[in-house]
Amino acid sequence: MLTKRIIACLDCDAGRVVKGVKFVNIRDAGDPAELAALHASNGADEIVLLDITATHEKRKTLVETVRRTARQLFVPFTVGGGIRSLDDASAIFDAGADKITINSAAVADPSLITCIAERFGSQAVIIAIDARRTAVVPSENSSSVIPSEDRANRPRSELRPAVSEVEGDLPFPAEVYVSGGRKPTGHNALDWAREAESRGAGEVMLTSMDRDGTRAGFDCELTAAVVNAVSIPVIASGGAGSPDHFVDVFREGRADAALAASIFHFGLESIGELKQHLQRAGVPMRWPV
């Protein structure tokens, strides 16, 4: 039976894992190569390395970091963050990554998805979507959509009509944000997911910005809406705080995979515990590995 995937995510800055905590029995908790191998042996179905390096100069370390991490990793390995061109992607694949995620660059130029997919296959291209759901609040004259401070100042032509009042699939529409969640785009998340699929993306990595960092649970409603909208697998991210949140996102959200970005908070051994919890709840898992 096809199992649901638990994906461990390593946020890296200038070649070092950040947001980690101190663990016993680890030589170097900041080394992505060592942490990736440990997660894989503890049961992670996949590893994602997300480069959050702010400066261009330090980015140069990424390819070397990928090479070192890939060398002893024999589960699927995805790299994302700052990939803007086919050349950027090629360098990451050559270094041993199996998939890349693209986000801002694909919104700026959607043909980049097709370009990378034609060269490396759709299975190697994950469209990362950072989505925020806007709540409709009553006002004196009509409904208005928040947050809207940026949108108000933009020409109407830049706003695609789909982020709007006419969003059939969700009670509140979800808008795509780029640049690490700082810039709203006016794109509707469901439409963008469909478009990315039609352009050749092989998976969607969906991050709920409303839930990210809250540990209040995944946005199952948003996840299910995206799962409905596309036929490619959807990886849910943002908001995990307990093992039951994973049960929910697989059952109610019908996600194909879930990103355990905050798995560090649970401790290293816990990927196995998480998978056993899910298995007991009836979610098919690759366990024991």
Place this chain on the structure above:
Amino acid sequence: MITLVDYHAGNLASVRKAFEYLGCEVEVTEDPEIVRGSRHIVVPGVGHFGATLQLEKSGLREAICESLDHEALFLGICVGMQWMFQGSTEATGIPGLSLFPAMIERFPNTVKSPHVGWNNIEITLGSRLLKGVPDQSFVYYTHSYRAPIVPGTVAKTNYGADFSGIVERDNLFGAQFHPEKSGPAGLAILKNFAELAC
């Protein structure tokens, strides 16, 4: 020496590093002459069956067939495995090697396609490639087309219906999943291939 055939379909780095990790020497080549002299030939592949047209055009197909006549060991991975069949409905008109008598077809509409992730194999026949690999091992798949069960099927996987996970006959081996991405079970399979005496 493992000869890894480069026909510009996707990314060879993962297969290469897996064999290197196992202590094998790997030569990546698109030169038919090198393939003719090889005893261990690996044809990987991701993406579209149509990419195998390049094998035809470049003279690699002919070189591979000659090597197979001389009993070189052959491992096809993913599209490389599909190429060992008669052809695929994904790219009709492009012939496969017809080493196994069936057509590659898309998954039925009853299941989501592509089939991506870890699924288990049921070992159905004794296999040299699967020596020491436990039944029901999980392996990593990513594909939309698959081979039906044929007499050479030694391991099957169920997704919508049973399909061939591994085919094997004499010097011929094919894996629909990615052994280079399938953890310890996958490495064991690659090691078995590398260690088979010609």
